[in-house]
Amino acid sequence: MDTTNDTLQADLLVIGFGKGGKAVAKTMGRLGKRVVLVEQSQRMYGGTCPNVGCVPTKALVHHAGQRRESDSAQEWYARSVKEVQTLTALFRRGNYEALNNAETSTVLTGRATFLDPHTVSVDAGGERLLVSAATILINTGAETVIPDTPGLRESKHTLTSTALIETTTLPERLAIVGGGYIGIEFASIYRQFGAHVTLFEASGRILSREDDEAAAVAEAILTGDGIEIIKGAHVSEVRDTAHGASVIYEAGGRRYTLDVDAILAATGRAPATRDLGLEAAGVRTTAHGAVEVDEYLRTSQPHIYALGDVRGGPQHTYLSLDDSRVVLDQLLGQGRRSVSDRVAVPRTLFMTPPLATVGLTEKEARAAGYRVKIASEPVAEIVAMPRAYIVEETRGFMKFVIDADTDKILGAVLLSVDAQELINTVALAIRHDITASELRDAVYNHPTSTEAFNEVLATIVRVDAPQTAGV
Numbered sequence: 172m173d174t175t176n177d178t179l180q181a182d183l184l185v186i187g188f189g190k191g192g193k194a195v196a197k198t199m200g201r202l203g204k205r206v207v208l209v210e211q212s213q214r215m216y217g218g219t220c221p222n223v224g225c226v227p228t229k230a231l232v233h234h235a236g237q238r239r240e241s242d243s244a245q246e247w248y249a250r251s252v253k254e255v256q257t258l259t260a261l262f263r264r265g266n267y268e269a270l271n272n273a274e275t276s277t278v279l280t281g282r283a284t285f286l287d288p289h290t291v292s293v294d295a296g297g298e299r300l301l302v303s304a305a306t307i308l309i310n311t312g313a314e315t316v317i318p319d320t321p322g323l324r325e326s327k328h329t330l331t332s333t334a335l336i337e338t339t340t341l342p343e344r345l346a347i348v349g350g351g352y353i354g355i356e357f358a359s360i361y362r363q364f365g366a367h368v369t370l371f372e373a374s375g376r377i378l379s380r381e382d383d384e385a386a387a388v389a390e391a392i393l394t395g396d397g398i399e400i401i402k403g404a405h406v407s408e409v410r411d412t413a414h415g416a417s418v419i420y421e422a423g424g425r426r427y428t429l430d431v432d433a434i435l436a437a438t439g440r441a442p443a444t445r446d447l448g449l450e451a452a453g454v455r456t457t458a459h460g461a462v463e464v465d466e467y468l469r470t471s472q473p474h475i476y477a478l479g480d481v482r483g484g485p486q487h488t489y490l491s492l493d494d495s496r497v498v499l500d501q502l503l504g505q506g507r508r509s510v511s512d513r514v515a516v517p518r519t520l521f522m523t524p525p526l527a528t529v530g531l532t533e534k535e536a537r538a539a540g541y542r543v544k545i546a547s548e549p550v551a552e553i554v555a556m557p558r559a560y561i562v563e564e565t566r567g568f569m570k571f572v573i574d575a576d577t578d579k580i581l582g583a584v585l586l587s588v589d590a591q592e593l594i595n596t597v598a599l600a601i602r603h604d605i606t607a608s609e610l611r612d613a614v615y616n617h618p619t620s621t622e623a624f625n626e627v628l629a630t631i632v633r634v635d636a637p638q639t640a641g642v
Protein backbone atom coordinates (compact mmCIF):
# COMPACT_ATOMS: atom_id res chain seq x y z
CA MET A 172 0.00 0.00 0.00
CA ASP A 173 1.44 3.46 -0.87
CA THR A 174 1.51 6.39 1.51
CA THR A 175 1.75 9.95 0.17
CA ASN A 176 1.89 12.91 2.60
CA ASP A 177 0.48 10.69 5.38
CA THR A 178 -2.38 9.64 3.14
CA LEU A 179 -2.83 5.96 2.38
CA GLN A 180 -3.46 5.50 -1.35
CA ALA A 181 -5.75 2.67 -2.42
CA ASP A 182 -7.44 1.47 -5.56
CA LEU A 183 -10.56 0.58 -3.59
CA LEU A 184 -11.79 1.91 -0.26
CA VAL A 185 -14.74 0.18 1.43
CA ILE A 186 -16.45 2.04 4.28
CA GLY A 187 -18.15 -0.44 6.64
CA PHE A 188 -17.57 -4.21 6.92
CA GLY A 189 -20.94 -5.18 5.44
CA LYS A 190 -21.71 -8.22 3.31
CA GLY A 191 -21.60 -6.53 -0.09
CA GLY A 192 -18.51 -4.45 0.56
CA LYS A 193 -16.42 -7.30 1.91
CA ALA A 194 -17.36 -9.48 -1.09
CA VAL A 195 -16.15 -6.80 -3.51
CA ALA A 196 -13.05 -6.19 -1.36
CA LYS A 197 -12.12 -9.90 -1.46
CA THR A 198 -12.45 -10.15 -5.22
CA MET A 199 -10.52 -6.96 -5.88
CA GLY A 200 -7.79 -7.94 -3.38
CA ARG A 201 -7.40 -11.30 -5.12
CA LEU A 202 -6.89 -9.46 -8.39
CA GLY A 203 -4.00 -7.57 -6.84
CA LYS A 204 -5.78 -4.26 -6.30
CA ARG A 205 -4.83 -2.24 -3.21
CA VAL A 206 -7.87 -2.47 -0.96
CA VAL A 207 -8.58 -0.66 2.31
CA LEU A 208 -11.65 -1.58 4.35
CA VAL A 209 -12.63 0.66 7.28
CA GLU A 210 -14.77 -0.69 10.14
CA GLN A 211 -15.66 1.50 13.10
CA SER A 212 -15.77 -1.26 15.71
CA GLN A 213 -13.59 -4.28 16.40
CA ARG A 214 -16.76 -6.00 17.60
CA MET A 215 -18.19 -5.71 14.07
CA TYR A 216 -15.63 -7.27 11.71
CA GLY A 217 -17.86 -8.98 9.16
CA GLY A 218 -20.74 -6.52 9.76
CA THR A 219 -24.20 -6.82 11.27
CA CYS A 220 -25.16 -10.29 10.06
CA PRO A 221 -22.48 -12.48 11.71
CA ASN A 222 -22.08 -10.29 14.81
CA VAL A 223 -25.45 -8.94 15.91
CA GLY A 224 -27.94 -9.93 13.19
CA CYS A 225 -28.77 -13.14 11.33
CA VAL A 226 -26.20 -15.49 12.84
CA PRO A 227 -26.62 -14.84 16.59
CA THR A 228 -30.41 -14.54 16.35
CA LYS A 229 -30.81 -17.76 14.41
CA ALA A 230 -28.40 -19.47 16.79
CA LEU A 231 -30.67 -18.27 19.61
CA VAL A 232 -33.69 -19.71 17.76
CA HIS A 233 -31.82 -23.02 17.75
CA HIS A 234 -30.82 -22.89 21.42
CA ALA A 235 -34.27 -21.73 22.56
CA GLY A 236 -35.83 -24.67 20.68
CA GLN A 237 -33.55 -27.15 22.47
CA ARG A 238 -34.69 -26.11 25.97
CA ARG A 239 -36.72 -28.72 27.87
CA GLU A 240 -39.40 -27.76 30.38
CA SER A 241 -37.19 -29.15 33.16
CA ASP A 242 -34.24 -26.86 32.30
CA SER A 243 -33.83 -23.68 34.33
CA ALA A 244 -34.87 -20.88 31.99
CA GLN A 245 -32.28 -18.49 33.38
CA GLU A 246 -29.36 -20.93 33.24
CA TRP A 247 -30.27 -22.21 29.80
CA TYR A 248 -30.52 -18.68 28.46
CA ALA A 249 -27.22 -17.50 29.99
CA ARG A 250 -25.44 -20.57 28.59
CA SER A 251 -27.01 -20.06 25.17
CA VAL A 252 -25.92 -16.42 25.00
CA LYS A 253 -22.36 -17.42 25.87
CA GLU A 254 -22.30 -20.18 23.26
CA VAL A 255 -23.64 -17.80 20.66
CA GLN A 256 -20.95 -15.28 21.56
CA THR A 257 -18.28 -17.93 21.05
CA LEU A 258 -19.72 -18.59 17.61
CA THR A 259 -19.85 -14.93 16.63
CA ALA A 260 -16.27 -14.41 17.86
CA LEU A 261 -15.18 -17.23 15.56
CA PHE A 262 -16.95 -15.69 12.58
CA ARG A 263 -15.59 -12.25 13.44
CA ARG A 264 -12.02 -13.50 13.49
CA GLY A 265 -12.54 -15.36 10.21
CA ASN A 266 -13.90 -12.25 8.58
CA TYR A 267 -11.01 -10.11 9.79
CA GLU A 268 -8.33 -12.56 8.76
CA ALA A 269 -9.87 -13.15 5.36
CA LEU A 270 -9.32 -9.51 4.50
CA ASN A 271 -6.49 -8.30 6.65
CA ASN A 272 -4.14 -11.14 5.79
CA ALA A 273 -4.43 -10.79 2.07
CA GLU A 274 -1.27 -9.25 0.66
CA THR A 275 -2.92 -6.26 -0.87
CA SER A 276 -5.81 -5.72 1.60
CA THR A 277 -5.86 -3.86 4.91
CA VAL A 278 -8.58 -3.51 7.53
CA LEU A 279 -8.49 -0.21 9.43
CA THR A 280 -10.45 0.06 12.66
CA GLY A 281 -11.93 3.52 13.07
CA ARG A 282 -14.79 5.72 12.04
CA ALA A 283 -14.70 6.93 8.45
CA THR A 284 -15.78 10.42 7.39
CA PHE A 285 -15.49 11.90 3.91
CA LEU A 286 -13.30 14.99 3.63
CA ASP A 287 -13.73 15.33 -0.13
CA PRO A 288 -14.97 13.04 -2.94
CA HIS A 289 -11.78 10.92 -2.91
CA THR A 290 -10.51 11.26 0.67
CA VAL A 291 -11.77 9.81 3.91
CA SER A 292 -10.44 10.40 7.40
CA VAL A 293 -10.36 7.39 9.70
CA ASP A 294 -10.55 8.33 13.36
CA ALA A 295 -9.86 5.97 16.23
CA GLY A 296 -8.97 6.74 19.84
CA GLY A 297 -7.73 10.27 19.09
CA GLU A 298 -5.64 9.10 16.11
CA ARG A 299 -6.42 10.00 12.54
CA LEU A 300 -5.37 8.52 9.22
CA LEU A 301 -6.32 9.73 5.76
CA VAL A 302 -7.17 7.32 2.97
CA SER A 303 -7.55 8.31 -0.65
CA ALA A 304 -8.95 5.96 -3.28
CA ALA A 305 -9.94 5.88 -6.91
CA THR A 306 -13.12 3.90 -6.14
CA ILE A 307 -15.12 4.05 -2.90
CA LEU A 308 -17.93 1.82 -1.64
CA ILE A 309 -20.30 2.96 1.11
CA ASN A 310 -21.48 -0.11 3.02
CA THR A 311 -22.31 1.25 6.46
CA GLY A 312 -25.58 -0.64 7.02
CA ALA A 313 -28.47 0.58 9.17
CA GLU A 314 -29.08 1.57 12.79
CA THR A 315 -32.00 0.95 15.13
CA VAL A 316 -34.41 3.86 15.37
CA ILE A 317 -35.98 4.24 18.80
CA PRO A 318 -39.27 6.16 18.50
CA ASP A 319 -39.51 9.42 20.45
CA THR A 320 -42.18 8.09 22.79
CA PRO A 321 -41.75 9.97 26.10
CA GLY A 322 -39.42 8.05 28.38
CA LEU A 323 -38.64 5.24 25.90
CA ARG A 324 -35.14 6.36 24.85
CA GLU A 325 -34.32 7.50 28.37
CA SER A 326 -35.40 4.29 30.12
CA LYS A 327 -32.59 2.16 31.59
CA HIS A 328 -34.61 -0.84 30.48
CA THR A 329 -34.98 -0.03 26.77
CA LEU A 330 -32.74 -2.19 24.63
CA THR A 331 -31.96 -2.57 20.95
CA SER A 332 -31.78 -6.06 19.46
CA THR A 333 -27.98 -5.81 19.66
CA ALA A 334 -28.03 -5.06 23.39
CA LEU A 335 -30.68 -7.66 24.21
CA ILE A 336 -28.81 -10.60 22.67
CA GLU A 337 -25.75 -9.68 24.71
CA THR A 338 -27.65 -9.61 28.00
CA THR A 339 -27.05 -12.81 29.91
CA THR A 340 -30.00 -12.25 32.26
CA LEU A 341 -33.27 -13.44 30.77
CA PRO A 342 -35.87 -10.69 31.22
CA GLU A 343 -38.78 -12.40 32.93
CA ARG A 344 -41.22 -9.87 31.47
CA LEU A 345 -40.27 -8.52 28.05
CA ALA A 346 -42.19 -5.84 26.15
CA ILE A 347 -41.48 -5.58 22.43
CA VAL A 348 -42.45 -2.42 20.57
CA GLY A 349 -42.93 -3.27 16.85
CA GLY A 350 -44.40 -6.35 15.18
CA GLY A 351 -42.11 -6.62 12.14
CA TYR A 352 -39.23 -9.02 11.47
CA ILE A 353 -37.20 -8.25 14.58
CA GLY A 354 -40.22 -7.92 16.88
CA ILE A 355 -41.67 -11.28 15.90
CA GLU A 356 -38.41 -13.19 15.72
CA PHE A 357 -37.46 -11.95 19.19
CA ALA A 358 -40.95 -12.59 20.58
CA SER A 359 -40.68 -16.20 19.40
CA ILE A 360 -37.11 -16.65 20.69
CA TYR A 361 -37.63 -15.06 24.13
CA ARG A 362 -40.95 -16.83 24.68
CA GLN A 363 -39.25 -20.15 23.99
CA PHE A 364 -36.52 -19.26 26.46
CA GLY A 365 -39.29 -18.78 29.04
CA ALA A 366 -39.93 -15.02 29.15
CA HIS A 367 -43.43 -13.52 29.33
CA VAL A 368 -43.60 -11.56 26.12
CA THR A 369 -45.99 -8.74 25.21
CA LEU A 370 -45.70 -7.36 21.71
CA PHE A 371 -47.10 -3.92 20.81
CA GLU A 372 -47.83 -3.29 17.14
CA ALA A 373 -49.04 0.16 16.11
CA SER A 374 -50.96 -0.94 13.02
CA GLY A 375 -54.06 -3.08 13.00
CA ARG A 376 -52.13 -6.28 12.21
CA ILE A 377 -48.67 -7.77 12.52
CA LEU A 378 -46.60 -8.40 9.40
CA SER A 379 -48.42 -5.78 7.40
CA ARG A 380 -46.42 -6.54 4.23
CA GLU A 381 -47.22 -10.27 4.25
CA ASP A 382 -50.17 -12.29 2.95
CA ASP A 383 -53.33 -11.82 5.09
CA GLU A 384 -53.71 -15.54 5.84
CA ALA A 385 -50.00 -15.86 6.68
CA ALA A 386 -50.23 -13.01 9.18
CA ALA A 387 -53.35 -14.54 10.76
CA VAL A 388 -51.88 -18.07 11.04
CA ALA A 389 -48.55 -16.68 12.31
CA GLU A 390 -50.43 -14.68 14.93
CA ALA A 391 -52.39 -17.75 16.03
CA ILE A 392 -49.14 -19.73 16.43
CA LEU A 393 -47.47 -16.94 18.41
CA THR A 394 -50.43 -16.40 20.70
CA GLY A 395 -50.79 -20.18 21.05
CA ASP A 396 -47.22 -20.16 22.35
CA GLY A 397 -48.28 -17.65 25.00
CA ILE A 398 -47.12 -14.39 23.43
CA GLU A 399 -49.51 -11.54 24.02
CA ILE A 400 -49.95 -9.44 20.89
CA ILE A 401 -51.57 -6.03 21.22
CA LYS A 402 -52.43 -4.60 17.81
CA GLY A 403 -53.46 -1.00 17.15
CA ALA A 404 -51.40 -0.18 20.24
CA HIS A 405 -50.10 3.28 20.95
CA VAL A 406 -47.30 3.19 23.50
CA SER A 407 -47.61 6.67 24.95
CA GLU A 408 -45.05 6.66 27.74
CA VAL A 409 -42.41 4.62 29.52
CA ARG A 410 -41.52 5.22 33.17
CA ASP A 411 -38.72 3.54 35.09
CA THR A 412 -39.81 2.03 38.39
CA ALA A 413 -37.95 0.52 41.34
CA HIS A 414 -37.94 -2.94 39.72
CA GLY A 415 -38.14 -2.30 35.98
CA ALA A 416 -40.28 -0.10 33.77
CA SER A 417 -43.95 0.66 33.26
CA VAL A 418 -45.19 0.76 29.69
CA ILE A 419 -48.24 2.98 29.37
CA TYR A 420 -50.26 2.30 26.25
CA GLU A 421 -53.62 2.86 24.63
CA ALA A 422 -55.50 0.19 22.73
CA GLY A 423 -59.16 -0.05 21.73
CA GLY A 424 -59.81 3.40 23.23
CA ARG A 425 -58.58 2.43 26.71
CA ARG A 426 -55.40 3.20 28.60
CA TYR A 427 -53.35 0.48 30.28
CA THR A 428 -50.09 0.07 32.20
CA LEU A 429 -47.83 -2.96 31.90
CA ASP A 430 -44.86 -3.55 34.21
CA VAL A 431 -41.87 -5.20 32.56
CA ASP A 432 -38.18 -5.93 33.11
CA ALA A 433 -37.00 -4.96 29.62
CA ILE A 434 -38.32 -3.26 26.50
CA LEU A 435 -37.06 -4.15 23.04
CA ALA A 436 -37.29 -1.33 20.50
CA ALA A 437 -38.09 -3.04 17.19
CA THR A 438 -39.72 -0.36 15.09
CA GLY A 439 -37.24 -0.36 12.22
CA ARG A 440 -33.64 0.35 11.27
CA ALA A 441 -32.62 3.42 9.27
CA PRO A 442 -29.67 3.77 6.84
CA ALA A 443 -26.46 4.66 8.70
CA THR A 444 -25.48 7.89 6.95
CA ARG A 445 -25.18 10.14 9.98
CA ASP A 446 -21.81 11.95 10.28
CA LEU A 447 -20.41 10.24 7.17
CA GLY A 448 -19.63 13.62 5.60
CA LEU A 449 -21.61 12.79 2.47
CA GLU A 450 -22.01 16.50 1.65
CA ALA A 451 -18.21 16.87 1.50
CA ALA A 452 -18.14 13.95 -0.91
CA GLY A 453 -20.94 15.37 -3.04
CA VAL A 454 -23.04 12.22 -2.43
CA ARG A 455 -26.77 12.85 -2.35
CA THR A 456 -29.17 11.20 0.09
CA THR A 457 -32.90 10.48 -0.20
CA ALA A 458 -35.63 12.03 1.94
CA HIS A 459 -35.30 8.96 4.22
CA GLY A 460 -31.57 9.51 4.74
CA ALA A 461 -30.45 6.63 2.49
CA VAL A 462 -27.61 7.07 0.00
CA GLU A 463 -29.27 7.79 -3.33
CA VAL A 464 -28.26 5.26 -6.01
CA ASP A 465 -29.34 4.27 -9.51
CA GLU A 466 -30.10 0.69 -10.50
CA TYR A 467 -26.34 0.05 -10.95
CA LEU A 468 -25.74 1.28 -7.37
CA ARG A 469 -23.92 4.39 -8.58
CA THR A 470 -24.28 7.39 -6.31
CA SER A 471 -24.29 10.99 -7.47
CA GLN A 472 -20.48 10.65 -7.73
CA PRO A 473 -19.36 8.35 -10.56
CA HIS A 474 -16.58 6.66 -8.54
CA ILE A 475 -18.67 6.09 -5.38
CA TYR A 476 -21.12 3.19 -5.00
CA ALA A 477 -23.44 2.25 -2.12
CA LEU A 478 -24.45 -1.30 -1.16
CA GLY A 479 -26.72 -2.97 1.38
CA ASP A 480 -28.98 -1.38 3.97
CA VAL A 481 -27.44 2.08 3.64
CA ARG A 482 -29.00 2.54 0.21
CA GLY A 483 -32.57 2.05 1.53
CA GLY A 484 -35.06 -0.70 0.60
CA PRO A 485 -35.52 -4.18 2.06
CA GLN A 486 -32.85 -5.14 4.57
CA HIS A 487 -31.50 -8.66 4.07
CA THR A 488 -27.93 -9.94 3.96
CA TYR A 489 -28.38 -11.74 0.67
CA LEU A 490 -29.49 -8.49 -0.99
CA SER A 491 -26.31 -6.80 0.15
CA LEU A 492 -24.42 -9.80 -1.27
CA ASP A 493 -26.25 -9.46 -4.57
CA ASP A 494 -25.41 -5.75 -4.56
CA SER A 495 -21.76 -6.83 -4.65
CA ARG A 496 -22.42 -8.65 -7.96
CA VAL A 497 -23.87 -5.45 -9.43
CA VAL A 498 -20.88 -3.38 -8.29
CA LEU A 499 -18.33 -5.98 -9.44
CA ASP A 500 -19.95 -5.94 -12.86
CA GLN A 501 -19.45 -2.17 -12.91
CA LEU A 502 -15.81 -2.47 -11.84
CA LEU A 503 -14.75 -5.54 -13.79
CA GLY A 504 -17.48 -6.62 -16.16
CA GLN A 505 -19.83 -5.25 -18.78
CA GLY A 506 -21.70 -2.97 -16.38
CA ARG A 507 -25.03 -4.55 -17.30
CA ARG A 508 -26.06 -6.25 -14.02
CA SER A 509 -28.59 -4.11 -12.20
CA VAL A 510 -30.79 -4.45 -9.16
CA SER A 511 -33.78 -4.43 -11.50
CA ASP A 512 -32.70 -7.90 -12.74
CA ARG A 513 -33.83 -9.45 -9.47
CA VAL A 514 -36.81 -11.76 -9.80
CA ALA A 515 -38.57 -13.74 -7.08
CA VAL A 516 -36.44 -12.76 -4.11
CA PRO A 517 -37.42 -14.95 -1.13
CA ARG A 518 -37.74 -13.79 2.49
CA THR A 519 -37.85 -15.75 5.71
CA LEU A 520 -39.00 -14.64 9.13
CA PHE A 521 -37.41 -17.05 11.58
CA MET A 522 -40.24 -17.57 14.06
CA THR A 523 -40.93 -21.20 15.01
CA PRO A 524 -41.87 -22.63 12.56
CA PRO A 525 -40.42 -20.19 10.02
CA LEU A 526 -42.52 -18.09 7.68
CA ALA A 527 -41.02 -17.93 4.19
CA THR A 528 -42.51 -16.06 1.28
CA VAL A 529 -41.76 -15.23 -2.32
CA GLY A 530 -43.47 -13.38 -5.15
CA LEU A 531 -46.95 -11.93 -5.07
CA THR A 532 -49.50 -12.37 -2.31
CA GLU A 533 -53.01 -13.46 -3.30
CA LYS A 534 -54.22 -9.88 -2.97
CA GLU A 535 -51.31 -8.44 -4.97
CA ALA A 536 -51.81 -10.99 -7.75
CA ARG A 537 -55.47 -10.03 -8.16
CA ALA A 538 -54.59 -6.33 -8.03
CA ALA A 539 -52.08 -6.99 -10.83
CA GLY A 540 -54.93 -8.38 -12.97
CA TYR A 541 -54.24 -12.12 -12.72
CA ARG A 542 -57.00 -14.73 -12.57
CA VAL A 543 -55.80 -16.54 -9.52
CA LYS A 544 -55.85 -20.20 -8.49
CA ILE A 545 -54.93 -21.00 -4.89
CA ALA A 546 -53.39 -24.29 -3.78
CA SER A 547 -53.21 -24.55 -0.01
CA GLU A 548 -53.17 -26.99 2.88
CA PRO A 549 -52.48 -26.90 6.62
CA VAL A 550 -49.19 -28.68 7.40
CA ALA A 551 -50.90 -31.09 9.81
CA GLU A 552 -53.08 -32.39 6.94
CA ILE A 553 -50.33 -32.92 4.35
CA VAL A 554 -50.19 -36.72 4.15
CA ALA A 555 -47.21 -36.58 1.77
CA MET A 556 -45.05 -34.81 4.35
CA PRO A 557 -44.41 -37.15 7.27
CA ARG A 558 -41.34 -35.09 8.13
CA ALA A 559 -43.55 -32.60 9.98
CA TYR A 560 -44.68 -35.42 12.29
CA ILE A 561 -41.20 -36.88 12.53
CA VAL A 562 -39.76 -33.61 13.87
CA GLU A 563 -42.93 -32.89 15.86
CA GLU A 564 -43.68 -29.55 14.21
CA THR A 565 -47.02 -29.79 12.43
CA ARG A 566 -48.11 -26.17 12.78
CA GLY A 567 -48.58 -23.79 9.88
CA PHE A 568 -49.74 -24.02 6.29
CA MET A 569 -48.52 -23.82 2.72
CA LYS A 570 -50.08 -21.73 0.02
CA PHE A 571 -49.29 -21.18 -3.65
CA VAL A 572 -50.68 -18.35 -5.75
CA ILE A 573 -50.94 -19.60 -9.34
CA ASP A 574 -51.93 -17.88 -12.58
CA ALA A 575 -55.09 -19.86 -13.46
CA ASP A 576 -54.61 -19.13 -17.17
CA THR A 577 -50.93 -20.06 -17.62
CA ASP A 578 -50.15 -22.31 -14.61
CA LYS A 579 -47.29 -19.93 -13.68
CA ILE A 580 -46.42 -19.74 -10.00
CA LEU A 581 -46.92 -16.13 -8.94
CA GLY A 582 -46.10 -16.45 -5.27
CA ALA A 583 -45.91 -18.73 -2.25
CA VAL A 584 -46.29 -18.60 1.50
CA LEU A 585 -44.72 -21.43 3.46
CA LEU A 586 -45.27 -21.30 7.19
CA SER A 587 -43.83 -24.65 8.12
CA VAL A 588 -40.87 -26.60 9.34
CA ASP A 589 -37.96 -26.20 6.84
CA ALA A 590 -39.72 -23.32 5.08
CA GLN A 591 -36.46 -21.34 5.00
CA GLU A 592 -35.02 -24.04 2.70
CA LEU A 593 -38.18 -24.88 0.73
CA ILE A 594 -38.71 -21.30 -0.39
CA ASN A 595 -35.46 -21.30 -2.37
CA THR A 596 -36.79 -24.14 -4.54
CA VAL A 597 -40.01 -22.24 -5.20
CA ALA A 598 -38.07 -19.06 -5.99
CA LEU A 599 -35.89 -20.98 -8.45
CA ALA A 600 -39.01 -22.45 -10.07
CA ILE A 601 -40.50 -18.98 -10.52
CA ARG A 602 -37.25 -17.61 -11.93
CA HIS A 603 -36.96 -20.43 -14.45
CA ASP A 604 -40.62 -20.57 -15.49
CA ILE A 605 -41.21 -24.01 -13.98
CA THR A 606 -44.98 -24.29 -13.82
CA ALA A 607 -47.08 -25.21 -10.81
CA SER A 608 -47.87 -28.60 -12.41
CA GLU A 609 -44.18 -29.33 -13.01
CA LEU A 610 -43.32 -28.45 -9.41
CA ARG A 611 -46.27 -30.61 -8.28
CA ASP A 612 -45.23 -33.65 -10.33
CA ALA A 613 -41.48 -33.61 -9.67
CA VAL A 614 -39.77 -36.49 -7.89
CA TYR A 615 -38.61 -35.53 -4.40
CA ASN A 616 -36.68 -37.72 -1.99
CA HIS A 617 -38.28 -39.03 1.18
CA PRO A 618 -38.98 -38.23 3.97
CA THR A 619 -38.46 -34.52 3.29
CA SER A 620 -40.51 -31.37 3.49
CA THR A 621 -40.25 -30.72 -0.26
CA GLU A 622 -42.49 -33.73 -0.86
CA ALA A 623 -45.34 -31.58 0.39
CA PHE A 624 -45.30 -29.87 -3.02
CA ASN A 625 -46.64 -33.12 -4.60
CA GLU A 626 -49.77 -32.80 -2.53
CA VAL A 627 -50.27 -29.11 -1.75
CA LEU A 628 -50.02 -28.08 -5.40
CA ALA A 629 -52.76 -30.59 -6.18
CA THR A 630 -54.98 -29.18 -3.44
CA ILE A 631 -56.78 -26.33 -5.18
CA VAL A 632 -58.96 -24.49 -2.70
CA ARG A 633 -60.25 -21.69 -4.92
CA VAL A 634 -60.10 -20.50 -8.53
CA ASP A 635 -61.25 -17.13 -9.80
CA ALA A 636 -63.97 -17.30 -12.42
CA PRO A 637 -62.83 -16.72 -16.02
CA GLN A 638 -63.10 -13.10 -17.05
CA THR A 639 -65.80 -12.65 -19.67
CA ALA A 640 -64.87 -10.37 -22.56
CA GLY A 641 -66.80 -7.16 -23.04
CA VAL A 642 -68.55 -7.13 -19.67
Ligand SMILES: Cc1cc2nc3c(=O)[nH]c(=O)nc-3n(C[C@H](O)[C@H](O)[C@H](O)COP(=O)(O)OP(=O)(O)OC[C@H]3O[C@@H](n4cnc5c(N)ncnc54)[C@H](O)[C@@H]3O)c2cc1C
Nearest residue numbers: 187189190211218219224283311312479480486487488491
Ligand atom coordinates in the same frame (compact mmCIF):
# COMPACT_ATOMS: atom_id res chain seq x y z
C1 LIG B 1 -31.36 -8.67 14.78
C2 LIG B 1 -31.26 -8.78 13.28
C3 LIG B 1 -31.51 -10.00 12.68
C4 LIG B 1 -31.41 -10.11 11.29
N1 LIG B 1 -31.66 -11.33 10.71
C5 LIG B 1 -31.50 -11.45 9.37
C6 LIG B 1 -31.67 -12.71 8.75
O1 LIG B 1 -31.97 -13.71 9.39
N2 LIG B 1 -31.50 -12.81 7.42
C7 LIG B 1 -31.18 -11.71 6.66
O2 LIG B 1 -31.01 -11.86 5.44
N3 LIG B 1 -31.01 -10.50 7.22
C8 LIG B 1 -31.16 -10.35 8.55
N4 LIG B 1 -30.97 -9.13 9.13
C9 LIG B 1 -30.64 -7.99 8.27
C10 LIG B 1 -29.15 -8.04 7.88
O3 LIG B 1 -28.36 -8.25 9.02
C11 LIG B 1 -28.75 -6.76 7.19
O4 LIG B 1 -29.62 -6.51 6.12
C12 LIG B 1 -27.33 -6.89 6.65
O5 LIG B 1 -26.42 -7.29 7.64
C13 LIG B 1 -26.91 -5.54 6.08
O6 LIG B 1 -25.61 -5.65 5.60
P1 LIG B 1 -24.87 -4.41 5.00
O7 LIG B 1 -23.99 -4.94 3.95
O8 LIG B 1 -25.81 -3.35 4.60
O9 LIG B 1 -23.99 -3.79 6.18
P2 LIG B 1 -23.75 -4.22 7.68
O10 LIG B 1 -23.50 -5.68 7.79
O11 LIG B 1 -24.81 -3.62 8.51
O12 LIG B 1 -22.35 -3.54 7.99
C14 LIG B 1 -22.17 -2.18 8.11
C15 LIG B 1 -20.91 -1.96 8.92
O13 LIG B 1 -20.49 -0.61 8.78
C16 LIG B 1 -19.93 -0.17 9.99
N5 LIG B 1 -19.97 1.30 9.95
C17 LIG B 1 -21.06 2.11 10.00
N6 LIG B 1 -20.68 3.40 9.88
C18 LIG B 1 -19.32 3.40 9.75
C19 LIG B 1 -18.36 4.43 9.57
N7 LIG B 1 -18.69 5.72 9.48
N8 LIG B 1 -17.05 4.07 9.50
C20 LIG B 1 -16.67 2.77 9.57
N9 LIG B 1 -17.57 1.76 9.73
C21 LIG B 1 -18.86 2.07 9.80
C22 LIG B 1 -20.82 -0.81 11.04
O14 LIG B 1 -20.18 -0.91 12.29
C23 LIG B 1 -21.10 -2.19 10.41
O15 LIG B 1 -20.21 -3.16 10.84
C24 LIG B 1 -31.05 -8.99 10.51
C25 LIG B 1 -30.78 -7.75 11.14
C26 LIG B 1 -30.88 -7.65 12.51
C27 LIG B 1 -30.57 -6.34 13.16
Ligand SMILES: NC(=O)c1ccc[n+]([C@@H]2O[C@H](COP(=O)([O-])OP(=O)(O)OC[C@H]3O[C@@H](n4cnc5c(N)ncnc54)[C@H](O)[C@@H]3O)[C@@H](O)[C@H]2O)c1
Nearest residue numbers: 318349350351352353354371372373437438439440486519
Ligand atom coordinates in the same frame (compact mmCIF):
# COMPACT_ATOMS: atom_id res chain seq x y z
N1 LIG C 1 -35.09 -12.75 8.79
C1 LIG C 1 -34.72 -11.60 8.24
O1 LIG C 1 -34.45 -11.51 7.05
C2 LIG C 1 -34.64 -10.38 9.12
C3 LIG C 1 -34.65 -10.53 10.50
C4 LIG C 1 -34.59 -9.40 11.30
C5 LIG C 1 -34.51 -8.16 10.71
N2 LIG C 1 -34.50 -8.04 9.37
C6 LIG C 1 -34.54 -6.71 8.74
O2 LIG C 1 -34.25 -5.71 9.71
C7 LIG C 1 -35.04 -4.57 9.45
C8 LIG C 1 -35.56 -3.99 10.74
O3 LIG C 1 -36.53 -4.87 11.33
P1 LIG C 1 -37.66 -4.30 12.27
O4 LIG C 1 -38.52 -5.42 12.71
O5 LIG C 1 -37.05 -3.41 13.29
O6 LIG C 1 -38.48 -3.32 11.30
P2 LIG C 1 -39.77 -3.63 10.40
O7 LIG C 1 -39.87 -2.45 9.51
O8 LIG C 1 -39.71 -4.98 9.81
O9 LIG C 1 -40.99 -3.63 11.42
C9 LIG C 1 -41.27 -2.54 12.26
C10 LIG C 1 -42.67 -2.72 12.83
O10 LIG C 1 -42.84 -1.80 13.89
C11 LIG C 1 -44.12 -1.21 13.78
N3 LIG C 1 -44.04 0.10 14.45
C12 LIG C 1 -43.42 1.24 14.02
N4 LIG C 1 -43.49 2.20 14.96
C13 LIG C 1 -44.17 1.67 16.02
C14 LIG C 1 -44.55 2.16 17.30
N5 LIG C 1 -44.23 3.40 17.69
N6 LIG C 1 -45.22 1.34 18.13
C15 LIG C 1 -45.52 0.07 17.76
N7 LIG C 1 -45.21 -0.44 16.56
C16 LIG C 1 -44.52 0.33 15.70
C17 LIG C 1 -44.39 -1.14 12.29
O11 LIG C 1 -45.76 -1.05 12.00
C18 LIG C 1 -43.79 -2.47 11.83
O12 LIG C 1 -44.70 -3.53 11.89
C19 LIG C 1 -36.17 -5.00 8.51
O13 LIG C 1 -36.03 -4.29 7.30
C20 LIG C 1 -35.96 -6.47 8.28
O14 LIG C 1 -36.08 -6.81 6.90
C21 LIG C 1 -34.56 -9.13 8.56
